[in-house]
Amino acid sequence: MTPTSYQIYPSGDNALTIQFGDSISLDLNNHVFHLYNLLRNKQPFIKDIIPGYCTLTIIYDLLSIRSVHASAFDFIQSEIETLINHHHQSETTRPQRLLKIPVCYHVSFAPDAEKIMKHHQVSFEQIIYLHIEKTYSVFMIGFLPGFAYMGVVDKKIATPRLSTPRSLVPAGSVGIAGEQTGIYPLDSPGGWNIIGRTPLKLFDIKKPEPVLFQPGDQVKFSPISFDEFQAFKPTSFNSVINES
Amino acid sequence: MKAGIADSIQDEGRFGFQHLGINPNGAMDQTAMKIANALVGNDLREPVVELSFPASSIQFEKTALISLSGADFSAMLNGAAVGNNKALIINRGDELKFKKSLLGSFAYLAVHGGLRIAQWLGSASTNTKAKAGGWQGRFLKKGDEIEFIKDLSRLGETRALSWRVNVSDFYSGNNIIRCVEGREWTDLEKVSQDQFKKKPFIITQHSDRMGYRLKGPALKRKNKTELISSAVTFGTVQLFPDGQLIILMADHQTTGGYPRVAQVITADRSNLVQLKQGDEILFSMCSLAEAEKALVYQAKVLQQIKTACAFNLREIL
Numbered sequence: 001m002t003p004t005s006y007q008i009y010p011s012g013d014n015a016l017t018i019q020f021g022d023s024i025s026l027d028l029n030n031h032v033f034h035l036y037n038l039l040r041n042k043q044p045f046i047k048d049i050i051p052g053y054c055t056l057t058i059i060y061d062l063l064s065i066r067s068v069h070a071s072a073f074d075f076i077q078s079e080i081e082t083l084i085n086h087h088h089q090s091e092t093t094r095p096q097r098l099l100k101i102p103v104c105y106h107v108s109f110a111p112d113a114e115k116i117m118k119h120h121q122v123s124f125e126q127i128i129y130l131h132i133e134k135t136y137s138v139f140m141i142g143f144l145p146g147f148a149y150m151g152v153v154d155k156k157i158a159t160p161r162l163s164t165p166r167s168l169v170p171a172g173s174v175g176i177a178g179e180q181t182g183i184y185p186l187d188s189p190g191g192w193n194i195i196g197r198t199p200l201k202l203f204d205i206k207k208p209e210p211v212l213f214q215p216g217d218q219v220k221f222s223p224i225s226f227d228e229f230q231a232f233k234p235t236s237f238n239s240v241i242n243e244s
Numbered sequence: 245m246k247a248g249i250a251d252s253i254q255d256e257g258r259f260g261f262q263h264l265g266i267n268p269n270g271a272m273d274q275t276a277m278k279i280a281n282a283l284v285g286n287d288l289r290e291p292v293v294e295l296s297f298p299a300s301s302i303q304f305e306k307t308a309l310i311s312l313s314g315a316d317f318s319a320m321l322n323g324a325a326v327g328n329n330k331a332l333i334i335n336r337g338d339e340l341k342f343k344k345s346l347l348g349s350f351a352y353l354a355v356h357g358g359l360r361i362a363q364w365l366g367s368a369s370t371n372t373k374a375k376a377g378g379w380q381g382r383f384l385k386k387g388d389e390i391e392f393i394k395d396l397s398r399l400g401e402t403r404a405l406s407w408r409v410n411v412s413d414f415y416s417g418n419n420i421i422r423c424v425e426g427r428e429w430t431d432l433e434k435v436s437q438d439q440f441k442k443k444p445f446i447i448t449q450h451s452d453r454m455g456y457r458l459k460g461p462a463l464k465r466k467n468k469t470e471l472i473s474s475a476v477t478f479g480t481v482q483l484f485p486d487g488q489l490i491i492l493m494a495d496h497q498t499t500g501g502y503p504r505v506a507q508v509i510t511a512d513r514s515n516l517v518q519l520k521q522g523d524e525i526l527f528s529m530c531s532l533a534e535a536e537k538a539l540v541y542q543a544k545v546l547q548q549i550k551t552a553c554a555f556n557l558r559e560i561l
Contacts, residue, residue: 009427012507013535015477017427022472036263047259048268050498052474059259059477062510066540073532141265142473142499145374149473186373205364205376211264 004031006084008077014062016076018084021054024151024179028054029139033216038083045076051140051215053149098135098218098241101183103174104229105131105196112193116159116176127195130154131221136181138217146185146203148213153179165191172197174221185211199224199232200239212239247385248300248342250453253359253378254494255291258367262475262498269369269377272350272453272494275414275514275542276314280354282550283311283331283409285557291361291368293353293384297345300384302353304338307396309356309560313411315348315518322402331405331557338402348518356561357394372495399560407556413545414514419444419523422512422530422538426481428465428503436463440505444524445489451521453495458525462487465503473501479508479516481527493517511538 004020011017018035021028032051039049039058048059058076065072105128107113113124122130136150158179166189169175173184175192184190185203202212213219224232254277257270271277271294278288293300297317311331312319319326320341326332328351334340342351361368361378370378379388432440445460463483476482480492482502491508492500508516509530519525 010424010507010532011427011475011504012477012479013424013509013511013532013539015475017474019474024472048262050262050475052499053472055472055474057475057477059262062536062539063543066536071533072536140473140499141263142475143265143497145264145266145371147265203374205374205381210365210374210376211261211266213264215263 004084006031008080010073011057013073015057015059016073016080017055017057018080019055024053024139026137026152029137032056034087035080035084036215038087043079050142052142053139096216096218097214098220099213099239100220100222100241101198101200101239102224102228102232102237103132103196103198103221104224104226106226106229108226109173109197110195112162112175113195116157116193116195119159120156122156127157128223130157131176131181131195132223136219138213138215138219139180141211141213141215144184144186144188144203146211146213147182148202148217148219150181150219151179153181155179159193161191162193165189169194170197172199172202174198197229199229199234200237201234246301247383248295248298249383250296251300251384252294252370252372252382253291253361253368253384253390254294254370255368256289257494258365258369258371258377261365265498266365266371266374267496267498268478268494269371270367270494271352271369272517273314273352273514275411275546276350276352277354278546279329279409279411279549280311280313280352282546282553283313283329284309284354284356285554285561286354286356286358288546288550290354290358291378293359293390295342295351295353296349297342299342299351301342302340304334304340305336305389306392307333307335307399308392308394309396309399309557310334311354313352313354313409315351316346317342317351318344318346326404327408329411330408331553333399333401333403333405333560335399335402349520350517355392356396357392360391360393396561405556405560409549409553414542415518416515419519420526420528421516422509422528422535423481423506424509424530424532424535426504426506428471428483429505431465431467431503432505433464433466436461436465439463440527441529444526447519447521447523447525449521453493455490455492455496456516456519458489458491460489463489463505471501471503473499476500476504477507479510479513480504481506481508491516509535509538511535511542
């Protein structure tokens, strides 16, 4: 695979962003994910690495770098360019996980199902079918701890956000916004179209890894009944199907 | 303690988890936090109590060496005024109250030896969204009892130590806030760029640890395409569709989709956060090199302060 085209620019004086494009596409996001993997646990001066849909932002320790180099931005920029130019996409250094997420598509958990049905002239059953048949990629995590932006949703159910967000979307709500799908990890205001709910806890401060998702995860939704939802025991459920 | 409206435990921030949507939080005025720590001989990154006005009233249960830095809320120790940027010896029964907001928005209380605060993901900073970190993941309230790690009984009677730290290197006394250009700076119409650089922007009442919302001339972009979400940081100046600006602060969301027109330089964060509602900001563009240089200089001065304080404290501790 040939080296990709990209731009590097400062995001303030202690961060830098690499941009691979400006649209939501799996191809572009794969470049982000690849570079993200290369950088993880590698550089001593890096404080955070934040994937976006088509960007990767690196928060660096300006003062530590400046104790050794004349310009922190120049140093990090050249490190990144070296990495990108010497590693091709075929060398993925980190396995991608596949996660199964149980979702109850019951009408009481789906306040926006009707809106999608009207918008696309489909039945609720068709919405569910189209939502569960795809395997989604986690493009990025942001907005809330553990809110994974996943895509790409089938065009036949892709629906614009609510024009007026709800003041409260319950934790576990599964929604669609445009071509993205996601799950609210906490009670929160929100504008996504809600079609179901998962009994899983996506964000748990008591766990050593408090967030269930990781950028790059592959995700499949699995329908459960209302009774199964009520009876669900999170501790006995392991979402991760494989690490391959 | 009697509760203030938004007092919390903070440190340098929680880094390494923004890819999971966990924002770093941390002290709004990192410089004041570090000075407060230096004054009591702490590691500069030791967790502190961040106070905003109206601030908590504090009653001390045992002897300690403490300090206050940052905003001046007219601190009264047992009814007598004590100034900022000094070390104070306090004893059991002493009371600290904050009478009036004289200057600035965020004050910092440091205790020699540190506070007994459980870490979450390697940091003591408070994340109120996640309800984790700091003191039970929330702002402090009446009745909260925070322990001091160290037991100091030989400090003597309650008094302020005679020396104080000069903080003039960090606070310009003017409202000029330096920025580097944001990614979407060139998207702005020339008229709007000029307005950004020349016109004052007022800090509105819709301002808190998440961001300071500004009021000023409505800025316009040359093209109105929606942007795809990407990471934002403390100091990112975002442009809302209505043409108004917000400066993201310590509790910012990790990602956003609004145009990033500029980025406040790290060295000017302290000046910025200490401004209050109704204050005017004058933005001034600078280069990345200048921004880096300014922070390197500040770090040098902080190190000198730390050394000087340690020297002064050697007889007491």
